[in-house]
Amino acid sequence: MDSIVVKGGAALSGVIPIAGAKNAALTLMPATLLTDEPLTLTNVPRLSDIKTTNELLSSLGTEVAVMQDGQIIVLDTAEITNHTAHYDIVRKMRASILVLGPMLARDGHAIVSLPGGCAIGARPVDMHLKGLEAMGAKIELKEGYIHATAPSGLKGATYELPFASVGATENILMAATLAKGTTVLKNAAREPEIVDLADCLIKMGAQIEGAGSSTITIQGVDKLHGATHPVVTDRIELGTYMLAPVIAGGEVELLGGRIDLLEAFCEKLDAAGVSIQETKRGLKVSRRSDLTKAVDVTTEPFPGFPTDLQAQMMAMLCTARGSSTLKETIFENRFMHAPELIRMGANIDVQGGVATVTGVDKLKGAPVMATDLRASVSLILAGLAAEGETIVSRVYHLDRGYERLEEKLMACGASIERVTA
Numbered sequence: 001m002d003s004i005v006v007k008g009g010a011a012l013s014g015v016i017p018i019a020g021a022k023n024a025a026l027t028l029m030p031a032t033l034l035t036d037e038p039l040t041l042t043n044v045p046r047l048s049d050i051k052t053t054n055e056l057l058s059s060l061g062t063e064v065a066v067m068q069d070g071q072i073i074v075l076d077t078a079e080i081t082n083h084t085a086h087y088d089i090v091r092k093m094r095a096s097i098l099v100l101g102p103m104l105a106r107d108g109h110a111i112v113s114l115p116g117g118c119a120i121g122a123r124p125v126d127m128h129l130k131g132l133e134a135m136g137a138k139i140e141l142k143e144g145y146i147h148a149t150a151p152s153g154l155k156g157a158t159y160e161l162p163f164a165s166v167g168a169t170e171n172i173l174m175a176a177t178l179a180k181g182t183t184v185l186k187n188a189a190r191e192p193e194i195v196d197l198a199d200c201l202i203k204m205g206a207q208i209e210g211a212g213s214s215t216i217t218i219q220g221v222d223k224l225h226g227a228t229h230p231v232v233t234d235r236i237e238l239g240t241y242m243l244a245p246v247i248a249g250g251e252v253e254l255l256g257g258r259i260d261l262l263e264a265f266c267e268k269l270d271a272a273g274v275s276i277q278e279t280k281r282g283l284k285v286s287r288r289s290d291l292t293k294a295v296d297v298t299t300e301p302f303p304g305f306p307t308d309l310q311a312q313m314m315a316m317l318c319t320a321r322g323s324s325t326l327k328e329t330i331f332e333n334r335f336m337h338a339p340e341l342i343r344m345g346a347n348i349d350v351q352g353g354v355a356t357v358t359g360v361d362k363l364k365g366a367p368v369m370a371t372d373l374r375a376s377v378s379l380i381l382a383g384l385a386a387e388g389e390t391i392v393s394r395v396y397h398l399d400r401g402y403e404r405l406e407e408k409l410m411a412c413g414a415s416i417e418r419v420t421a
């Protein structure tokens, strides 16, 4: 199992290219199941989750062609030859649930393993299933699998999500493109990845209005055709690397960075004393003085502060001046980075869904353990400014969501290397 070793102290200077969004690619790829013509995705990030999705789609009958070192993928599902997404793949990556809606819409039946929980929470899929049932699907749960059928096809329906679930919005949106009639999805998630999915589906011939707002209206069509679509910039990778020069000092330019993808996050950084300049190529980030200021953060669905940047923000607040509160409202167990940061000398008190962080002068390097994707990268960020060496183990978590992380940081002067056990 690989580890990453970070020696703290080097201020950063240079440029970091931001890749395509993992969480956009993971919903764009299953869209191939909606058409018998090729779907070409460009600006695809090179991540293990993408490889897992390629495996999953191949098992369903998709021809997968990977080009340009993984940045271009052509997905061709002339026919779905197997309608079962097995547990051994789904358990590796929960987003596999996103093949359910498309398979059901295209062929009227699908069997998908229940994804199960993960480190950050139970992560049920009840809202996905209720939305599909509202469209006429019959859903049965048998031996850990979802058995979904819609023998006479899905029908347009009006459905209000109890919570603005990203995955449920994506599954229902994709299914509705081929349903008979009109679907109105209320309290829909508004994330940029939803807008990116809708843009791609519209290129494929879908009739969708309102993506990015809380109400999405979809007029079903008989067939979708192929398309070529670039994956939107990864706003979570962007936010993660914006914090690197804030924590380590120096200045970094994030190529492809866009403020509109992260307004709530950028407002908090500005309040904490961070300078964010828009350039022709992206965003230039540095801290305005030697010490950042404490700020209070509450995670919310987009356009609120993203839960996927909560752990990284905590790493920054560990050495900010004053006391900050971080309220996690999206997942029930998303503070596992806190005990690891405390081992590095951070002063953090977690009470239920609220973490209170009191800034200390410096963290101390230590061996720490990654527990989930975003917790892992928060430990790397903390290590950039910690005294001494930080060894982050179980970095396979990182490889799911960050391509070539150590190369990108090394190129800006960080002392960081991957050690293969």
Ligand code: EPZ
Binding pocket: 023, 024, 026, 095, 121, 122, 123, 124, 125, 126, 127, 128, 129, 163, 164, 165, 166, 167, 168, 307, 308, 330, 331, 332, 373, 374, 401
């Ligand atoms: C997506 O997960 C992202 N993953 C997550 O990113 C992200 O944290 C999350 O959205 C919130 O923004 C992908 O896009 C692949 P949700 P998803 O459905 O769709 C509850 C990362 O680090 N819920 O919006 O699973 C659920 O338990 C990952 O890149 C139900 O109760 O998130 C959670 O508490 C982590 N029933 C909350 O809603 C349901 O049917 C938000 O879940 C669905 C969700």
